[in-house]
Amino acid sequence: MISISLLTAIESTLGVRLADAKPLAGGDIHRACRLVATDGREWFVKTNTVAQAAAMFKTEAQGLALLGASRSIRTPRIFGQGCTPEGEAYLVLEYIAPGYKNRLFWENFGRALAHLHGNTSERFGFAHDNFIGSLPQSNTRHDSWAEFYAEERLWPQMLLAREQGYFDKNAEQQLDRLCQQLAWRCPEEPPALTHGDLWSGNFLCDTAGQPVLIDPAAAFAHRELDLAMSRLFGGFDTAFYAAYEEAWPLEPGFDNRVEIYQLYYLLVHVNLFGGGYVQSVQQILNRFA
Numbered sequence: 001m002i003s004i005s006l007l008t009a010i011e012s013t014l015g016v017r018l019a020d021a022k023p024l025a026g027g028d029i030h031r032a033c034r035l036v037a038t039d040g041r042e043w044f045v046k047t048n049t050v051a052q053a054a055a056m057f058k059t060e061a062q063g064l065a066l067l068g069a070s071r072s073i074r075t076p077r078i079f080g081q082g083c084t085p086e087g088e089a090y091l092v093l094e095y096i097a098p099g100y101k102n103r104l105f106w107e108n109f110g111r112a113l114a115h116l117h118g119n120t121s122e123r124f125g126f127a128h129d130n131f132i133g134s135l136p137q138s139n140t141r142h143d144s145w146a147e148f149y150a151e152e153r154l155w156p157q158m159l160l161a162r163e164q165g166y167f168d169k170n171a172e173q174q175l176d177r178l179c180q181q182l183a184w185r186c187p188e189e190p191p192a193l194t195h196g197d198l199w200s201g202n203f204l205c206d207t208a209g210q211p212v213l214i215d216p217a218a219a220f221a222h223r224e225l226d227l228a229m230s231r232l233f234g235g236f237d238t239a240f241y242a243a244y245e246e247a248w249p250l251e252p253g254f255d256n257r258v259e260i261y262q263l264y265y266l267l268v269h270v271n272l273f274g275g276g277y278v279q280s281v282q283q284i285l286n287r288f289a
Contacts, residue, residue: 002033002047005084010035010045013080013092021045029134034095042095043079052134053089057081059130061091063196063218070193072116073109074212102209106236109203109211110243117223117248119193124148126219132197133272135160137217145189145222146182149264154179157267166270166278174289178260181288185260187251191220197265198226199233224254228261259284 002021011018020036030046030053037043046057061078068075077094084090125141125148138156142148158175161167195202196217204212227244230236263284269277 003084003086003088005086006047006088006090009082009084010090010092013082013090014043016041035092044076044093044095045090046093047088047090049086049088050134051087052131052136054081054083056131056134057089057091059128060216062128063130063216064093064214066193066218067116067195067213067216070116070119072119073112074206074210075216076212076214096204096212096214097207099205099207099209101205105205105209105211106239107243109236110240110245111247112211113195113198113226113240114244114247117192117194117226120190121193121220122191124191124220124222125152130196130217130219132217132268135268135271137196137219139219144183145186145191146179148221149182149186150179153264154267157264157271161267161270161278161281164271166275167281171282171285174285177289178263178285182260185257185288186222186224189222189251192223194219194221194223194226196221196226198229200236222261223248224250224257225261225264227254228258229265231258232262232265260288 007018007021014037016037016039018035019038021033022036024032024034030048033045035043035045048056058081061081064075064078067073076096079092079094081089081091123141123143124145126139129139130137138152140152142151154175158167158172162172195213196219197215202213202215204214206212227250263281266277266281266284270281
């Protein structure tokens with residue numbers, strides 16, 4: 001159930017009277033509802049009471065706005081955000097009614113992602129820090145991908161995991177050796193606008209059969225980062241990768257370096273979900289270090 005205080009705050013944000021709030025399943029971090037106004041209009045709302053929720057929703061909205069502004073791929077329209085006097089934060093977005101993936105869905109998705117990655121910046125990073133899941137993600141700008149990936153992605157997660165007892169000094173030394181290889185193992189490319197957390201739970205298919213990106217951890221990073229994440233938990237349809245390659249071919253050898261990018265997300269999963277992912281991280285460190 002949605003609280004009266006939250007209902008009042010959202011009605012004030014939207015300037016409408018709400019008739020119903022239908023709980024939605026699927027989120028690991030936030031509660032979600034489909035809001036229905038008395039005139040039949042609908043919205044999607046996320047809520048959370050943790051201390052950092054307002055900051056999480058703010059940076060999520062900023063990421064969605066930037067991805068949407070690229071006009072490469074659809075993102076939900078942002079209707080507002082706020083916090084109740086009791087400390088419950090909320091983010092109100094366009095409700096995307098689910099549709100069916102038609103035969104061109106994956107091809108369109110692959111081409112659209114390549115187009116998104118064509119948006120660039122002078123440096124790797126972002127205008128502000130954000131979050132990966134519920135973990136803070138630093139986006140301090142760097143001139144090189146190797147520096148950015150090591151300092152703002154891999155090391156913060158490794159140090160957090162080490163602090164929680166998941167890894168020892170040897171794993172740190174292995175990561176240090178891997179980071180020294182990044183400059184020549186990863187192709188030199190301009191910073192690309194990335195979704196940042198591109199797995200199967202972070203996109204939708206709308207009623208027109210088109211992809212919609214949600215829940216970004218946006219930054220200007222290496223474009224191969226998104227593709228590596230998309231392959232981590234089962235992968236996307238082969239037509240997605242074929243269409244991406246046709247639109248913007250990857251440098252040779254991606255299959256041999258994909259785990260370098262996946263290492264970041266596996267470290268995140270160690271810190272979010274525990275030791276079940278430690279072995280996967282260790283295997284990558286052993287291979288490259």
